[in-house]
Amino acid sequence: xxxxxxxxxxxxxxxxxxxxxxxxxxxxxxxxxxxxxxxxxxxxxxxxxxxxxxxxxxxxxxxxxxxxxxxxxxxxxxxxxxxxxxxxxxxxxxxxxxxxxxxxxxxxxxxxxxxxxxxxxxxxxxxxxxxxxxxxxxxxxxxxxxxxxxxxxxxxxxxxxxxxxxxxxxxxxxxx
Numbered sequence: 001x002x003x004x005x006x007x008x009x010x011x012x013x014x015x016x017x018x019x020x021x022x023x024x025x026x027x028x029x030x031x032x033x034x035x036x037x038x039x040x041x042x043x044x045x046x047x048x049x050x051x052x053x054x055x056x057x058x059x060x061x062x063x064x065x066x067x068x069x070x071x072x073x074x075x076x077x078x079x080x081x082x083x084x085x086x087x088x089x090x091x092x093x094x095x096x097x098x099x100x101x102x103x104x105x106x107x108x109x110x111x112x113x114x115x116x117x118x119x120x121x122x123x124x125x126x127x128x129x130x131x132x133x134x135x136x137x138x139x140x141x142x143x144x145x146x147x148x149x150x151x152x153x154x155x156x157x158x159x160x161x162x163x164x165x166x167x168x169x170x171x172x173x174x175x176x
Contacts, residue, residue, distance in 0.1 A: 006055040009165040013158040021132060027157040032124035034095065034160035035117040040066065041167040042109055050109060053104055054170040061170065064163045066104040067095060067111035069119075075156045076123045082139040082149045084129065089140045127153065150167040 016023065042050065042061060050062040059067065074093065081088040098104060103111075135150045147155075172174075 003055070006058070006166075006169075008162065009169050010158070010162050013155055013162075015151055016154050019135065019154065024127075024135065024150070024153060028124055028127045030157040030161060031127065031153070032120055032163065034068070034072075035113065035120050037162045038065065038116065038160070038167070039081050041164050041171070044111075045171075049174075049176055052170065052174070056164040058166075060105070061167050062107075062109055062159055063099045064167060065105050065109040066107065066112045066175050067099055068160065068163055069115045070098050070104075070155065071095065071159065072116065072123070073078055074124075075152065075159075076119055079123070079126065079138055079149060079152055082137045082152065083126075087138045087146075089139055089142065092143050094139065 019027075042065060045061065050065075051060045053060050054064065070093075074090075078090045081090060130149075135148060135153065137149050138146050139149070140154065141147050
């Protein structure tokens with residue numbers, strides 16, 4: 001496998017322009033499904049397995065789980081800002097540094113799995129309740145530029161699947 005295939009087992013995120021309600025529904029379903037899919041992907045792993053990087057130089061499975069909680073908490077807040085403010089500038093964060101904090105490298109994954117379960121249920125509830133025009137609202141990401149809430153939805157539907165697949169592929173390659 002190439003480094004690119006290891007890093008992006010589902011491919012890189014591609015912005016989908018002009019999403020309509022029919023296109024959004026499966027993306028919202030993907031967001032709702034992340035906690036169960038990630039829980040299944042890490043089920044039964046030992047502490048040593050959780051601390052195994054998914055690729056050389058990459059994060060451990062434990063770091064991936066905690067990263068998803070960190071990232072998706074930020075994403076939920078970004079959506080809420082986009083719904084409640086006019087073109088808010090959101091705050092990026094250094095995810096590599098966050099992945100090295102003591103909780104990201106040492107806390108039980110159950111802590112972040114429980115965060116994701118409640119967070120994604122609430123997030124999907126919000127997304128399903130928004131009217132079509134809300135998804136055209138914009139946020140400004142200092143690193144990515146302007147993004148609609150449709151873009152944010154697509155990005156995070158991809159993001160959860162992307163990292164869960166990294167764990168699944170590591171398990172397959174390792175015979176776990």
